[in-house]
Amino acid sequence: xxxxxxxxxxxxxxxxxxxxxxxxxxxxxxxxxxxxxxxxxxxxxxxxxxxxxxxxxxxxxxxxxxxxxxxxxxxxxxxxxxxxxxxxxxxxxxxxxxxxxxxxxxxxxxxxxxxxxxxxxxxxxxxxxxxxxxxxxxxxxxxxxxxxxxxxxxxxxxxxxxxxxxxxxxxxxxxxxxxxxxxxxxxxxxxxxxxxxxxxxxxxxxxxxxxxxxxxxxxxxxxxxxxxxxxxxxxxxxxxxxxxxxxxxxxxxxxxxxxxxxxxxxxxxxxxxxxxxxxxxxxxxxxxxxxxxxxxxxxxxxxxxxxxxxxxxxxxxxxxxxxxxxxxxxxxxxxxxxxxxxxxxxxxxxxxxxxxxxxxxxxxxxxxxxxxxxxxxxxxxxxxxxxxxxxxxxxxxxxxxxxxxxxxxxxxxxxxxxxxxxxxxxxxxxxxxxxxxxxxxxxxxxxxxxxxxxxxxxxxxxxxxxxxxxxxxxxxxxxxxxxxxxxxxxxxxxxxxxxxxxxxxxxxxxxxxxxxxxxxxxxxxxxxxxxxxxxxxxxxxxxxxxxxxxxxxxxxxxxxxxxxxxxxxxxxxxxxxxxxxxxxxxxxxxxxxxxxxxxxxxxxxxxxxxxxxxxxxxxxxxxxxxxxxxxxxxxxxxxxxxxxxxxxxxxxxxxxxxxxxxxxxxxxxxxxxxxxxxxxxxxxxxxxxxxxxxxxxxxxxxxxxxxxxxxxxxxxxxxxxxxxxxxxxxxxxxxxxxxxxxxxxxxxxxxxxxxxxxxxxxxxxxxxxxxxxxxxxxxxxxxxxxxxxxxxxxxxxxxxxxxxxxxxxxxxxxxxxxxxxxxxxxxxxxxxxxxxxxxxxxxxxxxxxxxxxxxxxxxx
Numbered sequence: 001x002x003x004x005x006x007x008x009x010x011x012x013x014x015x016x017x018x019x020x021x022x023x024x025x026x027x028x029x030x031x032x033x034x035x036x037x038x039x040x041x042x043x044x045x046x047x048x049x050x051x052x053x054x055x056x057x058x059x060x061x062x063x064x065x066x067x068x069x070x071x072x073x074x075x076x077x078x079x080x081x082x083x084x085x086x087x088x089x090x091x092x093x094x095x096x097x098x099x100x101x102x103x104x105x106x107x108x109x110x111x112x113x114x115x116x117x118x119x120x121x122x123x124x125x126x127x128x129x130x131x132x133x134x135x136x137x138x139x140x141x142x143x144x145x146x147x148x149x150x151x152x153x154x155x156x157x158x159x160x161x162x163x164x165x166x167x168x169x170x171x172x173x174x175x176x177x178x179x180x181x182x183x184x185x186x187x188x189x190x191x192x193x194x195x196x197x198x199x200x201x202x203x204x205x206x207x208x209x210x211x212x213x214x215x216x217x218x219x220x221x222x223x224x225x226x227x228x229x230x231x232x233x234x235x236x237x238x239x240x241x242x243x244x245x246x247x248x249x250x251x252x253x254x255x256x257x258x259x260x261x262x263x264x265x266x267x268x269x270x271x272x273x274x275x276x277x278x279x280x281x282x283x284x285x286x287x288x289x290x291x292x293x294x295x296x297x298x299x300x301x302x303x304x305x306x307x308x309x310x311x312x313x314x315x316x317x318x319x320x321x322x323x324x325x326x327x328x329x330x331x332x333x334x335x336x337x338x339x340x341x342x343x344x345x346x347x348x349x350x351x352x353x354x355x356x357x358x359x360x361x362x363x364x365x366x367x368x369x370x371x372x373x374x375x376x377x378x379x380x381x382x383x384x385x386x387x388x389x390x391x392x393x394x395x396x397x398x399x400x401x402x403x404x405x406x407x408x409x410x411x412x413x414x415x416x417x418x419x420x421x422x423x424x425x426x427x428x429x430x431x432x433x434x435x436x437x438x439x440x441x442x443x444x445x446x447x448x449x450x451x452x453x454x455x456x457x458x459x460x461x462x463x464x465x466x467x468x469x470x471x472x473x474x475x476x477x478x479x480x481x482x483x484x485x486x487x488x489x490x491x492x493x494x495x496x497x498x499x500x501x502x503x504x505x506x507x508x509x510x511x512x513x514x515x516x517x518x519x520x521x522x523x524x525x526x527x528x529x530x531x532x533x534x535x536x537x538x539x540x541x542x543x544x545x546x547x548x549x550x551x552x553x554x555x556x557x558x559x560x561x562x563x564x565x566x567x568x569x570x571x572x573x574x575x576x577x578x579x580x581x582x583x584x585x586x587x588x589x590x591x592x593x594x595x596x597x598x599x600x601x602x603x604x605x606x607x608x609x610x611x612x613x614x615x616x617x618x619x620x621x622x623x624x625x626x627x628x629x630x631x632x633x634x635x636x637x638x639x640x641x642x643x644x645x646x647x648x649x650x651x652x653x654x655x656x657x658x659x660x661x662x663x664x665x666x667x668x669x670x671x672x673x674x675x676x677x678x679x680x681x682x683x684x685x686x687x688x689x690x691x692x693x694x695x696x697x698x699x700x701x702x703x704x705x706x707x708x709x710x711x712x713x714x715x716x717x718x719x720x721x722x723x724x725x726x727x728x729x730x731x732x733x734x735x736x737x738x739x740x741x742x743x744x745x746x747x748x749x750x751x752x753x754x755x756x757x758x759x760x761x762x763x764x765x766x767x768x769x770x771x772x773x774x775x776x777x778x779x780x781x782x783x784x785x786x787x788x789x790x791x792x793x794x795x796x797x798x799x800x801x802x803x804x805x806x807x808x809x810x811x812x813x814x815x816x817x818x819x820x821x822x823x824x825x826x827x828x829x830x831x832x833x834x835x836x837x838x839x840x841x842x843x844x845x846x847x848x849x850x851x852x853x854x855x856x857x858x859x860x
Contacts, residue, residue, distance in 0.1 A: 044080045049073060050114040057101055057122035060200060067119055070096050079115075081106070086117075093121070097156045100124050123200065124154040128188035130204035143208075146170050155185070155202055167208070175253030177214035177285075177293070182207040215252040216241050217288040222298040226275060232297075235269035236262045242292070254285065254293060263297070270301065274334040277302030305335035308378035314385035318356065323383075326353055335379055340369060344383070350424065357387065361420035363450055363457055364388035391421040394456035400463035404438050404498060405516040409463070411543055412436065421448075421457050433463065434643055436518060436542075438498055440466040440785045441643045466785040467825035468497040469515075493524035493536075495828075501541075518542055530568065534559040544585075551586035551599075563612070574612055578742050580605030580629075595640045601633040601658075607683075607725065607742055620724065625677035629725055629742070633658035633687075645788050645823050646780055647695040648703050658726075659686035662716040671719045685723040688712045701780035709746070709772040712804070727766025730800040731756035731846070733833075733853040746770050748798045749853055750815025750837030755845040757800040771809050772798030788823040794835075814838040819853075831855050 052073060054064035068074075071089040079085035086104060093102055101122035108115050130149055132140040147163050164181045171179035188201035218241045221229050233241065238258045263280050270278035281298045288294045307329055312320050327343045344367060345354045357365040366386040373380035393415050401409055412432040414425040426446055434441040443464035450457045471494055496513060499521040503514035519541050526534040538555040559578045566573040586599040607627040634657055641650035663682040664671060671679055693707040715722050725742040731754050734747025743766040748756055757767040774796040781789040797812035817835030824830070833853040840849040 041082060044082055045113070046078055046080050047108070047113045047115040049075055049077045049079060049117060050109060051075060051116045053116070053118045055118065055120045057103070057120055060123065062121070062123065067093065067121060071119065073117065081115075093119075097158060098124055098154050124156055125200055125202045127151060127153045127155055128198060128201040128203050130206060132206050132208055134208040134210070143167065143170070149204070163206075167206070171208075171210050173255055173257065175213040175215070175255060176210040177254050177256075178211040180209040180211070182209075212291040214254050215292050216254050217292040217294050218242065219295050219297065222296065223281065224299050224301060226301050226304055227270065227273060232266055232269065232299075235265045237265060238262060254295070259283075259295070266297070266299070268338065270299070272336050272338055274304040274306060274336065275301050276305055276335060276337060303377050305374075306378050307331060307333045307335055307381065308373075308375065309380045311380075311382050312385065313382055314387065317360070317362070317387055323353060326351065326356060340381075344369065355423065358421075358423040359425075361390035361392065361422065362387055363391035363421045363448070364452065364455075389455045391450065391455055391457045393417055393419050393421055393459060394451060394454075395458040396461075397458070398461040398463055400439075400465065402465055403511065403515050404465060404518065405500070407546065408436070408438070408516070408518040409433065409461075411546075411549070413461070415459050426459065429461070431640075431642060433461070435639075435641075437644055438465060438468050438518065440464045442783050443785070464785070469513075470495040470497070470825065470828050490528065491524060491526045493522065495524075496521045499539075530566070531562050532560070549588040551584075553582070553584040553586070555582045556580075572611055575610040576612060576742075577608040577610070578605060579608075593638075596636070596638045599633075599635040599637070601635065603629070603631050603633065605629040605742070620676060620680060622676045623680055625681065627680050627683055627725075629660065629683040631658055631660045641695060646703075646778075646783060646790060647705075648697045648701070649695055651692070651694045653692045654690070656689045657686070658689075660684050664717040664720055671717070679720070683723050683725045684716050684720055685726055686714050686716070687726060688714075701783075703778045703780075705774075705776040705778055707772075707774040707776075709770070709774075709798075711744070711746070711770050713768045722768055724765065727757075727768065728770040728800060729754040729757050729766045730760075730770050730772075730798065731758075731843075732851075733855050746772065746798070746800075748772060748813070748815065749794070749796065749817060749833055749835035750849070750851050751813065751840065751843055751846040752851065755843050756798070756813055758845055759843050760800040760806075761802055767800035768803055769801040769807050770798065771807075771812070772796065773812070786824070789821065791818070791820050793818050794833075813843060 052068050052071075052075060054062065054067045056062040070092055072092050073079075073085070073089050077085075086106075090102055090104060093099060099121045103120040105118040105120065106115055107118070127149060129151060132143055135143065146166050148159075148166075149163060153159065160183055164183060167181045168179055184205040184207065186203045186205060188198040188203050189195045190198050216239055219229075219233050219236060221232050224232060239254065239262055240252050242252060263283065266280065267278055270276075278299060278301050281300050283295065283297045285293045285295050308331055310324075310327070310329065310331070312323055315323060329340065329343065343352055345352055347355070354365065354367065357367075365388055368384045370382045370384060371379055372382045394417060396413060396415055396417055398406075398409055398413075412429065414429045414432070415422070419425075426448070430444060430446060433439055434444065443462075445462040447460040447462065448457050449460065496515070497520050498515045498517070499519040500514040500517035501519060502517060503509045506514075520539065522536070522538045524534075524536040524538075526532070526536075534557065536555065536557040538553065540551060540553040542549070542551045544550045544552045557578075557580055561576040561578075563574040563576070580603060582601055582603040584599055584601040586597055588594060589596040589598060605628070607629065609624050609626070612624065635654060636656070637652070637654040639650070639652040641647035641652050660683055663684055688711070690708070690710045692709075693705060696704045698704050711728050713722065713726060713728070727743045728746050729743045730746045731748050731751040733749070733753065734745045745754075746757075754764070754766075757770070758764055760767045774794060776792045776794040778790050778792045781791060793816075795814075795816040797814045799808075799812045801807045815835045815837045817833055819831060819833030822830040831854070835851050835853065837843065837846060837849045837851065840846050
């Protein structure tokens with residue numbers, strides 16, 4: 001028990017103090033025998049502290065200087081008795097939580113008003129060590145991080161209560177709602193052979209009885225009539241009851257902190273239905289069975305309110321009818337404060353009144369909805385607007401580009417000094433800077449700095465460069481398309497995404513290669529041994545001339561396909577050679593909007609056949625010459641994805657048409673009378689393709705991605721029929737890219753390479769038509785400069801057909817599975833998928849239904 005003995009008190013009418021010569025002060029016992037004298041309480045006397053002594057009540061060593069320091073008193077200080085000086089000193093010592101008992105004795109030593117003060121204190125016991133009982137070592141280590149227990153710490157009731165509360169809160173957060181914690185205090189002993197008592201120290205045995213996890217059986221509501229129990233239960237997102245529908249994001253454990261959030265969700269549900277006065281009157285829990293409880297919630301609903309008259313005040317820039325349309329709330333609609341706020345200030349799609357003004361330069365715009373009348377169950381609103389002046393952009397700065405040249409950033413910035421401020425243009429600038437792939441989207445930021453004095457706003461972009469160059473060591477495993485033998489395809493190369501031709505002849509500026517202008521240079525080699533080799537060189541200038549976003553791309557490639565796995569020097573080796581080059585010009589469009597772009601691709605390929613006159617792989621029997629494939633492709637695309645690595649919003653749609661000149665129709669030759677080598681000297685075809693994908697964030701970092709792909713290959717002349725180039729090979733991981741046997745590879749997980757198209761054609765020949773639909777549920781595990789990792793679950797369906805007369809988009813080969821992706825700037829994308837092909841019996845060449853697809857550098 002705390003005891004304070006001092007021979008004065010401001011609560012009594014009189015105060016007595018010890019009065020005896022100082023020489024007679026021998027000990028605490030002798031001090032208590034001193035006689036007393038009376039003094040006048042109405043006129044308190046002032047004394048001067050002559051000395052301050054400190055004693056430990058149990059005769060233990062004590063740091064006397066600290067006691068005096070903590071008390072706040074000092075020698076020579078004048079104090080008033082009775083007064084606040086001594087009580088304040090005592091309170092100061094109690095605050096240290098170091099003492100279990102404090103006594104103060106005063107002695108007047110002379111007639112000059114000098115006084116001696118003697119503090120007699122007893123220290124709290126100290127903690128020597130502690131241990132947890134009832135948990136394993138791993139759990140004990142975790143619990144030590146939760147409590148604030150250290151050796152030599154003073155043991156106070158507050159320390160005991162705080163420790164107990166922290167441990168109980170920890171277990172309740174884990175769902176152990178009935179957890180019990182008992183702290184046993186035992187005398188500490190020395191480490192000598194006799195185990196003697198260690199004076200002033202104690203040991204804690206912290207006994208944990210966590211019990212069973214408490215789960216929610218049901219939520220039971222009282223007082224609700226406007227909303228059904230089921231509606232209220234649906235508003236509870238993070239705690240599911242026993243018979244709740246499957247929800248992988250919710251737990252049935254009862255956790256107090258989560259339940260507090262859920263109560264706010266219940267009120268939000270009511271407010272969204274017009275019950276703006278709704279509140280929770282009480283809540284409680286009661287046992288239902290072992291490990292299960294019922295949660296009882298009593299609500300007060302109040303009236304259901306409706307919007308009545310909504311008036312706009314202060315709008316000059318935009319007419320009231322436009323604001324009414326944008327608001328979208330009509331007289332008689334159920335009152336919904338959250339909806340009103342969203343329509344005025346925070347529509348996720350940007351279609352709100354504030355965005356309308358902010359995108360037109362009204363940075364200093366202010367808007368306040370005010371309830372001007374409540375009539376029974378109807379509410380009148382007045383939305384007061386202060387438009388302010390249009391702000392113009394002052395300075396535009398950026399930082400963080402250590403390698404990338406300023407001009408690369410400047411050409412993507414849409415907010416220029418002197419322009420009218422637009423929030424949409426800032427957002428588009430951030431998106432465009434992320435899209436070039438040189439900066440980390442998660443670390444980018446923008447800081448507008450308004451200057452009300454001159455009506456301008458300075459804009460500062462904060463950028464963080466990420467590693468963008470890649471040393472490509474790619475690989476994939478799967479069927480090779482010509483036999484059932486699995487094949488490993490390897491790729492080696494280098495991709496420089498921030499190359500600079502301007503610095504090519506300035507070695508002193510290399511770091512370690514010429515960088516900084518955002519150009520892309522790629523050197524790549526692929527091989528799976530004697531069966532396939534491919535070599536590619538490409539270069540892209542995204543801003544040809546540096547003034548407009550017109551791109552120029554050049555590419556040269558050479559591939560070798562062997563069909564019999566013979567040695568290179570064997571004269572009978574069956575080989576297909578494909579050599580080609582492409583030149584493309586691209587341009588950003590401003591219509592229909594500036595997310596559109598168009599690209600013109602001119603391509604020339606030479607196909608050379610060696611010992612392939614037997615009609616292998618859909619090639620015509622007897623053909624042994626050279627065939628040329630000159631084509632022009634026009635690609636129209638629109639891309640608004642938020643991030644090229646892990647897009648969480650936006651879409652990408654690409655439509656293209658590619659074709660060769662109709663040589664057979666222009667030459668007027670009789671193709672029935674010419675040689676087969678002359679007949680197929682030039683490839684003839686036209687080709688349509690459509691690729692579309694959409695990305696939608698559905699929860700935090702979880703994204704739903706949907707894709708659709710379609711391709712069609714046609715011909716001009718029935719006498720020639722379908723070309724044996726440019727066909728679609730459907731199935732598998734798609735690891736071989738584009739140029740194997742001059743066909744286009746379309747991945748479809750759950751089936752072996754090319755087996756879907758081979759089933760459609762009845763041979764190794766590629767198909768004329770394909771259709772594919774994919775849905776992926778992705779979740780980002782980590783996003784950063786060094787790596788991006790996300791898991792996914794997918795379902796996809798697709799098929800291939802030999803002609804348009806057999807096309808049926810409702811009869812597809814289906815598959816589903818799971819996978820993981822790892823993107824590292826140095827190596828690109830690495831992926832592993834497991835897929836189950838549901839229709840494997842209809843694809844005899846595919847083999848088993850479960851397929852594992854591994855790849856590096858290729859994305860589905």
